[in-house]
Amino acid sequence: MIRPMEEKDLPEVLKIEQNSFASPWGRWAFLVELKPPGYCFVYEKEGNIVGYLVLRIIKDEAHLMNFAVHPEWRRKKIGTQLLQFGINFCRNKGVKSVWLEVRANNLPALSLYQKMGFQTRGIRRGYYQDTGEDALLMELLLEEENERG
Numbered sequence: 234m235i236r237p238m239e240e241k242d243l244p245e246v247l248k249i250e251q252n253s254f255a256s257p258w259g260r261w262a263f264l265v266e267l268k269p270p271g272y273c274f275v276y277e278k279e280g281n282i283v284g285y286l287v288l289r290i291i292k293d294e295a296h297l298m299n300f301a302v303h304p305e306w307r308r309k310k311i312g313t314q315l316l317q318f319g320i321n322f323c324r325n326k327g328v329k330s331v332w333l334e335v336r337a338n339n340l341p342a343l344s345l346y347q348k349m350g351f352q353t354r355g356i357r358r359g360y361y362q363d364t365g366e367d368a369l370l371m372e373l374l375l376e377e378e379n380e381r382g
Contacts, residue, residue: 235318238273238285240264245282246275253301256363263287266298272322276302276315284311286319288331295323297333307341316349324375331375334360334368346371 238246243263250257266273266287276284284302288295297319302312323331334357335342351371360368 234277235274235315236277238263238267238275238287240267242275242282242285246285249282249285249301249303250299252304256361258299262299271298274315274318274322276311278306278311284315286315288319288323290323290326290328293327293329295326295328295331297331300333312345313349316345320349320373320375329374329376331373333371335371336361337367337369343369346373349373 243260246263247257247260263273265271266289270289270291272288272290274286275282276286282303283306285300286297287299289298290296300312300316300319302315320331331351332354333346333351335346337356351373353369354372355370357368357370359365
């Protein structure tokens with residue numbers, strides 16, 4: 234079940250965050266996104282939060298700010314379902330494009346984003362402060378998707 238994230242969910246969300254990223258977000262970063270223009274969702278399964286998605290929507294553009302699935306629940310289509318939910322949410326809000334940055338060597342994430350129709354639009358050199366790694370800037374045009382689908 235996918236539902237809006239609440240402040241009471243943050244302990245579980247933070248555990249997933251810390252198990253997923255070398256430079257995890259802190260509690261305050263999630264608190265900021267819990268109200269518009271931020272929109273946060275959690276994926277609950279068997280009474281536990283197993284994934285989450287954080288979007289920021291400004292006018293007709295969305296930015297995927299944060300997205301993760303608990304390591305034990307990966308490769309079970311949860312990420313695909315969560316991302317599709319986020320895309321549909323954006324479409325319903327009148328968003329025309331969804332943007333994100335992803336580590337250039339994060340092949341599982343790149344594969345998912347490409348499968349969902351995101352296209353690489355550029356490179357942000359040295360974007361990740363923890364490693365100096367580049368980020369790929371990716372975009373999903375929802376209008377094009379609507380024309381295709």
